[in-house]
Amino acid sequence: QSALTQPASVSGSPGQSITISCTGSSSDVGGYNRVSWYQQYPGKAPKVMIYEVTNRPSGVSYRFSGSKSGNTASLTISGLQAEDEADYYCCSYASSSTWVFGGGTKLTVL
Amino acid sequence: EVQLVESGGGLVKPGGSLRLSCAASGFTFSTYSMYWVRQAPGKGLEWVSSLSPNSDYIFHADSVKGRFTISRDNAKSSLYLQMNSLRSEDTAVYYCARKSQFDWYFDLWGRGTLVTVSS
Numbered sequence: 001q002s003a004l005t006q007p008a009s010v011s012g013s014p015g016q017s018i019t020i021s022c023t024g025s026s027s028d029v030g031g032y033n034r035v036s037w038y039q040q041y042p043g044k045a046p047k048v049m050i051y052e053v054t055n056r057p058s059g060v061s062y063r064f065s066g067s068k069s070g071n072t073a074s075l076t077i078s079g080l081q082a083e084d085e086a087d088y089y090c091c092s093y094a095s096s097s098t099w100v101f102g103g104g105t106k107l108t109v110l
Numbered sequence: 111e112v113q114l115v116e117s118g119g120g121l122v123k124p125g126g127s128l129r130l131s132c133a134a135s136g137f138t139f140s141t142y143s144m145y146w147v148r149q150a151p152g153k154g155l156e157w158v159s160s161l162s163p164n165s166d167y168i169f170h171a172d173s174v175k176g177r178f179t180i181s182r183d184n185a186k187s188s189l190y191l192q193m194n195s196l197r198s199e200d201t202a203v204y205y206c207a208r209k210s211q212f213d214w215y216f217d218l219w220g221r222g223t224l225v226t227v228s229s
Contacts, residue, residue, distance in 0.1 A: 001171055001172055001173075003154065003156075032214075034214035034215075036214070036215035036216070038155070038216075040155075044221075045205060045219035045220065045221055045222060046155065046205075046216075046219055047219075048215050048216065048217060051210070051213055051214065051215035052213055052214055052215065055213070057217070089154060089155050091155070091157075091215070091216075093214050096169075097160065097167070097169045098157065098160075098169060098171065099145075099157035099160070100157065101147075101154055101155040101156060101157060102154065103154045104153075104154040104155070
């Protein structure tokens, strides 16, 4: 049950696109299409942005998209806005019916 | 309103016990798998425990196995986490979360309750 690997921080200017990677193994990210991404503001509960690798829940901006290749999943945010500044966590269902989160990525909008 | 509200957090000494509760409302609690996820101060999210709708499937992270027990009372729409032999590394905000009925993600979260383990 090792945490998935995410970059500690990413940054971008308004209007730009950024991508956050999430690397795991064949026992989690690579083995299942059950990767989700969560946005968290300081002191608040997480909110799902992407589920099952590429699906966007109703109400989430089209600017958020997800993908996966092998053991690495990615979250892309296009047309960066100030309100996107937050922490982002990937999460994957894993073998033995466990779940594993990434260490989190702090997104700064310059 | 559809919501989850955690309670029961507080300050406890190492080796002590605490029982967290999560009150669900606004949805049919008995049809959802429920989870506990924690977040240590300034750290990332960590899955703690899972429980199926009828309590027939229970899973705990290795870090809490043998010390924590997840349970539920569907009649009271409540989820619980009994935490024993607490350690300083268990200090965290504990979130109650609901898994989507048909998809693989957590679609509803509570606001969390803070557990501090310190002498």
